[in-house]
Amino acid sequence: MSEPRATGPGTNSGNVIRDSAMGRVPETVEEIIRLNGHVWRDSKVPPSLLEVVRLRNARTVNCVFCKSVRYDVARADGLTEDRVEMIADGYEESGLSEREKLAIALADSYLGFPAKVRPDLAPRLTAEFGDDEIASLLVALMTFNFTSRMAVSIGGMPEEPLPVTEVSVAISTS
Amino acid sequence: MTDSMTSLTLDATLARAGPAAESFARLWRSLWRQGHVPPELLELCRLTLARLHDDPAEIAVANGLLDLPPAAARRAAVVEGRALDDPAFSDAEKAALIFAEYYWIDPQSITDDVAGDVKTHFGEAGLVFLIEALGCIDGRIRTARCLRDIAVHAPEREVAHV
Numbered sequence: 001m002s003e004p005r006a007t008g009p010g011t012n013s014g015n016v017i018r019d020s021a022m023g024r025v026p027e028t029v030e031e032i033i034r035l036n037g038h039v040w041r042d043s044k045v046p047p048s049l050l051e052v053v054r055l056r057n058a059r060t061v062n063c064v065f066c067k068s069v070r071y072d073v074a075r076a077d078g079l080t081e082d083r084v085e086m087i088a089d090g091y092e093e094s095g096l097s098e099r100e101k102l103a104i105a106l107a108d109s110y111l112g113f114p115a116k117v118r119p120d121l122a123p124r125l126t127a128e129f130g131d132d133e134i135a136s137l138l139v140a141l142m143t144f145n146f147t148s149r150m151a152v153s154i155g156g157m158p159e160e161p162l163p164v165t166e167v168s169v170a171i172s173t174s
Numbered sequence: 175m176t177d178s179m180t181s182l183t184l185d186a187t188l189a190r191a192g193p194a195a196e197s198f199a200r201l202w203r204s205l206w207r208q209g210h211v212p213p214e215l216l217e218l219c220r221l222t223l224a225r226l227h228d229d230p231a232e233i234a235v236a237n238g239l240l241d242l243p244p245a246a247a248r249r250a251a252v253v254e255g256r257a258l259d260d261p262a263f264s265d266a267e268k269a270a271l272i273f274a275e276y277y278w279i280d281p282q283s284i285t286d287d288v289a290g291d292v293k294t295h296f297g298e299a300g301l302v303f304l305i306e307a308l309g310c311i312d313g314r315i316r317t318a319r320c321l322r323d324i325a326v327h328a329p330e331r332e333v334a335h336v
Binding site for chain 1: 200210284289299319328
């Protein structure tokens with residue numbers, strides 16, 4: 001494990017964002033916490049689908065912390081570890097639902113170099129998801145992507161996988 | 175319209191996501207009103223990411239959130255990828271622009287030296303802020319590109335047009 005390039009402000013508020021290096025930027029940290037809360041509580045898609053795209057992003061960015069976390073609200077919404085294991089190469093042929101597969105395809109479009117939605121994918125997305133759902137998925141992707149990239153950029157990330165751990169969404173939203 | 179959407183123009187389209195979109199928009203606006211990294215330099219970082227995304231619409235759009243936009247010569251140097259060799263840019267500015275390039279390629283590629291240079295010029299909080307800001311900028315460019323493609327390839331129902 002490398003040394004982190006920045007450390008938290010020394011607080012112990014119980015919120016993993018406020019107590020992290022992001023707590024060093026008072027101009028943004030509270031809005032980031034509110035954003036995270038709105039994504040999980042007020043999105044137009046269910047938490048299990050948000051967790052699918054969060055974990056797809058975590059896998060692509062290779063955020064060891066993000067990959068180990070399972071949010072309680074997603075599990076309560078029905079996302080099992082068996083289904084999580086399908087969020088991998090070959091997901092198209094897996095037992096995931098069509099909505100889950102399309103959400104992953106949107107995530108991959110967002111995460112690509114260049115970011116791009118294939119011509120054949122676009123009508124499938126709009127046939128499956130409403131405008132509000134696509135907007136919610138994209139706001140969630142932006143949130144998950146910039147926070148996971150933050151964790152990787154700051155450094156101090158373990159090199160080996162961490163054990164899967166269920167956490168309450170409240171640790172980053174209140 | 176979504177066919178010319180950019181990081182600077184997508185909030186109305188994303189508004190259908192509700193409170194999360196409103197929160198992201200507030201976070202976005204706050205990036206341009208802080209004391210860690212000069213907003214003009216942040217705009218040069220946005221243009222760096224736009225260049226790396228090879229996105230002409232993103233390069234062309236004017237940033238109305240800036241009180242003082244970059245001078246034309248500085249803007250051109252960044253858009254053409256010449257800034258790091260240009261003596262008109264300070265060491266602090268070059269440190270931020272190099273960091274933006276590493277960040278875009280892969281956060282795992284950021285070296286201690288590159289991050290250390292940013293900390294030297296902007297402090298630890300400045301480094302953290304720059305990472306946050308680059309993440310927001312890059313995410314909004316990516317989102318705009320996705321929405322543009324959806325609008326082009328599934329035009330029968332333009333996504334979230336309001």
